[in-house]
Amino acid sequence: MKTNYHIFIYIIMPFFLGSCTQNLFQSKKKGIDPVFYQSDSLTYTIKKDDKISISIWGHDDLGVGSIYGIYNSNEVYGKWLMVDKNGFIDVPKLGQFQIEGLSVREAEITLTKQFSTWIKEPIINVKVLNKEITVLGEFTSPGKLGLERDKNQLIDVLGFAGDFDFYADKSDIQVIREIDGETYVAHIDLTTIDGYHEKNIAILPGDVVYAPSRKGKTFDKKVTTLIPIGSAVSTLAIIASFIFEP
Template sequence: MKIRILIISILAIITASSCASRKKIVYFQDEALEDGQLTTEPLQLTYKPDDILTINVSALDPETVRPFNLPTVSNNTNDLITATSSTQQQTYLVDYNGNIEFPVLGTIKVEGLTRTDLTALLLERIKVMVNDPIINVRLANFTITVIGEVANPGTFTIQDESITLLEALGYANDLTIFGKRKNVLLIREVDGKKKFANIDLTSINTVNSPFYYLQQNDVIYVEPNKAKIRSSTFNQNNGVLISAIGTLATIIAVFLVK
């Protein structure tokens, strides 16, 4: 009888310890925001050295804007089965002085400018020579990095200039069950210095954090929880061994009781 009680107690302890706490797993546990409104808006990115820009100038008469556009580069793929070709627009690299070299206009200072600022600057200078020009500016190397306890860690190139923390975690296929929801670390470079912020994904107030909208080259690190850290110290076969020993001990105990 005592052995049977002991076995039941051990099984109860194992079951209790294997149950994850809801407070450690579920996102946004507190009350929803009033009217469901965000109080934080996306920040306009400002360009800086090492940014890569695509700038396209168009107009009703394509010939009038041809001098303001870089020539396209042809990419040819040839093999025994297929032969394909495509064109790719050349890009502008922002140099260490924050400048780009633009056709006809020469050196242009873009560091510290937003897309709106740069578009307005180019429009003002080009419209003197071209009727009704249209300027399209895009940041080509907007990337974010997600590492740690996520399903698909890596560096991701974003097609737009606005992305939220949750969207970035979506690119990484979400946190694993072992990731700490209450202590997600965001690393951001501001004026050449690293800034750090801890974000609690279990709180709905995260969406109003100044770090909810990401900036270029932000790094998100998801810390592993204690269970994952403890498991890393065990051999991969230990779980199978412990399970086998437990099963054998149960069988022996049943026979002893009889």
């Protein structure tokens, strides 16, 4: 019967010990892919489902969203235009305007030309309100992070995201970017000042910034888990001793 008891313990132990903390986006390749240094030549183009605000100097009735490019609380409550599934927005006075595929500057130039029919030398500001990145892992406040500025560097974004969690592995901060269906990962060591400018790469809308866990977190979690597990196993052992008692 003692053999059956031991078999019982061996069977149940994996159910308690099998789960542990596991980092995401694991990759053997380290360093920074050269594609991340080409960011300055990459201009954001407007996409379907983007939220667009348009401001026209001196003609608030024709604009949609904030005035003169300054953030306004109205944007939170829907005072913006959504790019539809066909890439169009419905602009006051103009009607349907195809904006998908244009950069912000290209949209401003095109709208300026079209509004020039009614307005002398119009000053138009276009803004994409939902340019976001995703911050995951060992941050105090992970989640979606809006990019207010046109150009954003890694250190700026980390500042906006709040502090790292205690268990963050700052020697392997990862930036994940998809370009034309290909996924690229930059592994960045923030524990040393060496190569600071090379590490402070540009961050683009749609990027994922990930802070993995240090190994210590797995160990600490296992220790705190093993205490109740030990108690549970002891209880099960007592029950098993009665079950398998001859």
